[in-house]
Amino acid sequence: MNSIIVVPGPTMSPTAQIRLAPGQTLRFGREPGPHSHPHPYGASAGGGGPHTLRVPHAGVSRSAGEIGATATYWSLSNFSRSATYVVENPEGAGEHIKVGPGRLDAPVPFEFARLVLPAGSELLTLDVWAPRHDYADRDAPGETDGEPTVVPFPLDRSSRYFLVLTALCEPRLRGAPHAPLPTVEQVVERLKPSWPTANRAAVQWNIDYLAVKLRLKPGPDTVDPGPRLVGKKETLVSLALRFDLVREQDLAALPAAPTGTAR
Template identity: 45%
Template sequence: MCLAGVGTRNGGAVSGIVVHSPEGDDGGPVTLRLGPGERVLFGRGSPASPVDLRLADEAVSRLAGEIRATDDHWQLSNLSTTHGYLVENPEGAGEYLRVPPRRIGAPIPFEFSRVVLPSRRESPVFFQVFAPDHVYLDPHAFGGSWESRTLTAYSLDETATYFLVLIALCEPWLRDRSPVAVPTTPQVVERLRGHTACTRLTARAVSSHIDYLADEKLRINVPAPVGADRAQRRNGKREAVVALALKFGIAREEHLALLPPRIGPAATDGGV
């Protein structure tokens, strides 16, 4: 195993990536975290060629490729001699990269990527990679030397799906209501269903976006209460994300315009 934990964050910059596969050896999802300089080997695997991320498809090479994290991006090596891999940007309008066979260390610029491998099955073999935080300057800081400029504490892409998930979670408070609970994952899926970028959004994908917000973007440490089950831990993470986003003005009333129009009774309750 090539993992040694999540990378450190120095000077406000976020290091490390998250690799997520919806289907692991036991049929459940697999999430791996890499710090700068760490790597993950992926493929079908064998006793002679062990891998960190196993993709159980006969069209996938035993040792198909490698993901390596750096300080500010990640690299993909295609170890196959015959198959090219696609790296899609789910947040873009059909934007993708093709990594040809035997290509080593291809830099991937997307903040959120879907790596697709050729398969003999009807559904493709894929996994997702959440990249190191893209760092932005404070929009009000102009001029001066690079060293004197101020970086934003929380670098979020307001065009990304994870930001839509954040606004959907915060919507009740942004509309000046007094909810008794943070919206559930199924409620977020339903709320975003009318958005053109979210027509295929699933509960599992929403959970991954919430994990990404909490662990990588907002850097929240949410300790699990003793004896808490999975649902309770998930509720605690959603509540912590909403509390921080509202406290620091990351989610604001103006962001409600990003959400699709509400329909039904809720549309008359001060909605748009």
């Protein structure tokens, strides 16, 4: 699995995803290139050439910027003469970076991010996923020196996607191995005490991201989004429990269950 996925516009449809392998770029703007797709938020690769994304708004520069993919992060170039772009970490409690006019190849460290483009009186957004973020197993015995081992399923346990995965695994971790999995709506209600803005779309977004992160769907090194994954939640939970990606002690990160709620 390599590099990044760009999800343009308000849709989270897999067909709208633009997948970039290391070394590939995505140029975006009102008229970013000769092979730009004619439809709003359309992307093309122009017969193997650079990817382009048309952002059809009068407040966006014709050639507004470029996203570049590496193996584990992405960079942003701002071609605007006057507009500053902001890259937000949606889980970072306001964490963000600013990329000023003319800045080239600014590295973006967030695993998933929201690129915010000022466009007249509006703010347009693009979501960018970097599922190749790896985490080393520094607790492995005998590996205090030299290169650490990279874990096979790199998960950030402080992230919301891990909280969603934990909530999905909770019934079976609490001693009911054949319990039905919670619905998306039940996960929303379970997490609302610690995540007040949780809603169905946000939880489903994290489930979709986990399917890519845990390699149940093709990575961004392939243009093909793969077939529809039937039973996505069941597959995620089965994988997580089989390989101890979520353990009983991880349940402590969930908000306290309401009184009278089955645990």
